[in-house]
Amino acid sequence: MTTPDARRTEATLDRSSTHGGGTAVEVVTIGDELLLGFTIDTNAAHLARTLAGIGVQIVRRTTVGDAASEIARAVEQALDRTGAVITTGGLGPTSDDLTKQSIATIFGRAMTIDAEHLAWMEERWQKRFGRPLPAPNRHQAMVPEGAIKLQNNHGSAPGIWLEDDRGRWVAMLPGVPREMRGMLADTLLPRLVARIDSGLVVQSRTLRTVGIAESLLAAQIEAMPGGPLDGSLAYLPSIAGVDLRLTVRDLPADEARRQLDEGERRLRECVGTSIYGEDDTDLAAIVLDLCRAKELTIGVAESCTGGLLGARLTAIPGSSDVVQGGVIAYANEVKQNLLGVEQSLIEAHGAVSEEVVRAMAAGARRVAKARVGIAITGVAGPGGGTADKPVGTVWIGVDIDGEVVARMFRLWGDRDEIRQRSAQWAMEMLRQRLI
């Protein structure tokens, strides 16, 4: 459904063509698994974001299966359009003929064995697996004549750079994401930087907000004094909150950074404390840092989230100096026996109530011998809702040194979303009390 908020989001997205002043490349991703839909193509997104940082823009992406004729046709068409193509996939030991050979054919090159690489592979195989290199793997050492190898520090198939006398090139990367990312960073990126050196980049910065509706955020930002921001601003709502992504294009690197710094400063001034971090920052890490600075320890008491809040907090390395532990109080009996919630309280107000969440928060603090107790009790669905307390009704309580703040939420989404939003809100309630 397109709500007014979603409309506003789209309207503020940048709709200019992706052809900027930067260098244009096309990407061809190769693999039956991709076409059949059994593998989601994450390489393409990683390539796009990484290349944008050096001013290279992907203007088209094509996915074909593992058939030599399809690969050759797609790469040839892409070369005709842009003269610059990056492929991923088809370099493995069983399928390596396909990508390398079909592209060699386009360039009119024969395949030759790379003795150095073959020797390296033979040694490596012997060392790792204690047996000689299997015959099919020898193909990995075959390269098109005149090709430049792109070193693979994370696997055994080398990447290939092939270029004709008109300067048209194809860079072939492996399809395994870890190998692709490593080769891109180690080898291809420096080569492209040296080659293009336009000096112009596309850069983004993301500010993460939580606890504020997208529509309200947009209204505040649109009314910001000093007029619109340089660059384009996208609103990206998710279960974690709404991310604000500011993108500037086709600028020298320091000017891009200056504009992003200035944009960030204005956004922070306008949006305030709803911004909790940048880029991929996890709210859990922010909350742990705040606690650490104030020497606070945390105990949790989770009913409908069943351990999710604890799992989110302890997912952060080094969380053990803050998180003591807590209780998964899924059954009312456990709320009573472990957290000391009075049975009469549950009977009088129900397990999803302010009274019970307050008692749970205090209990969490006590049993974990922590200074902070966080409690969650709610109706995650799909069953269990009533007219009074429909699915999505969640009480969250945060007890710091004995002072409890409790709040009711009406969360939307399916069971998983309600549970995730609950954990996120619980952390946000604590954060708001600590900043």
Next chain:
Amino acid sequence: MTTPDARRTEATLDRSSTHGGGTAVEVVTIGDELLLGFTIDTNAAHLARTLAGIGVQIVRRTTVGDAASEIARAVEQALDRTGAVITTGGLGPTSDDLTKQSIATIFGRAMTIDAEHLAWMEERWQKRFGRPLPAPNRHQAMVPEGAIKLQNNHGSAPGIWLEDDRGRWVAMLPGVPREMRGMLADTLLPRLVARIDSGLVVQSRTLRTVGIAESLLAAQIEAMPGGPLDGSLAYLPSIAGVDLRLTVRDLPADEARRQLDEGERRLRECVGTSIYGEDDTDLAAIVLDLCRAKELTIGVAESCTGGLLGARLTAIPGSSDVVQGGVIAYANEVKQNLLGVEQSLIEAHGAVSEEVVRAMAAGARRVAKARVGIAITGVAGPGGGTADKPVGTVWIGVDIDGEVVARMFRLWGDRDEIRQRSAQWAMEMLRQRLI
């Protein structure tokens, strides 16, 4: 790195061309966000898997940005190759001109207003948002002359079916995954089925295994009496275990089902109880069903997983009749105070030890008043490892009615993977005792 196991996997993947006997279509996904890498394209995979079920195969996928000329060029090229194209994206209120109009141009059609759809939108907007339809949204009611609308039950932008007198067609779907999936199922799929009716399908079935190494699995299956299976078998390792996906192609629906049934029977006979479910089945749901059948309730005691096992179990709707709750015993103090683990035990053997995990499992059972206690204690890393107990060392204990089985694992991966594998193994240890 390509290990011998990975090689075996690739070798058993089907390498035939994706052009089978089915109908070939191309997919064009439209959006700057996709090209820039800020959105991962999940629509394409969903389309591929759904279409395969009716014998329609995607033979190429192209992604272009939100520029009219790029859209028109990509769709026109795709039409020239296959005569059958599905697009996603570019139907929203701000960008709707681009997809519909650029494709109308290819077909030489003008745009006209669809009065019926406009009236529907006006009414809907008034009702939902209490104000008149904004002018930009009127564009959503514009359609190419001679187009057939594809109804959108999940949003306001209709899809479009456009066909020329040579039978070449383009189906335009929205880019929002929920709307795209709904429209595909409700409208486009029945239309395609009626149109092609080849009677031939591509069908897959996935059997999920846990607790058995991919190499061992492959060795067993290769040695299976009765020779290779009909269809192609892919080994898909993940944190949850190794999935076995059997795919048969270009067969009438009942023959496809017969071959899959037979393949499943043989695989189950060969692999045995390591198979815990089919397709998207969650091991947590299987374990809960087994407990329910035996009237067993569960209590958990989690150290390094910090609540992840509880979260996995309680993610399943209706889990409350089995899961009582438990303790997140991240700090040793909590292990002692809540679970009754003797301090001397921790001092003598360390928190990651058989003795402590046994005491934790018994404690979990006792405090949750449950018949089953599951305990996990380990070194998830990145810090905390020793020569004796390196990162990845995890003890898991399962106590059923007072009888404890404990086992040590050396798990690999990063912190997140080690924690997830721990939770998965804990459930698998319980499953093995219940079947």
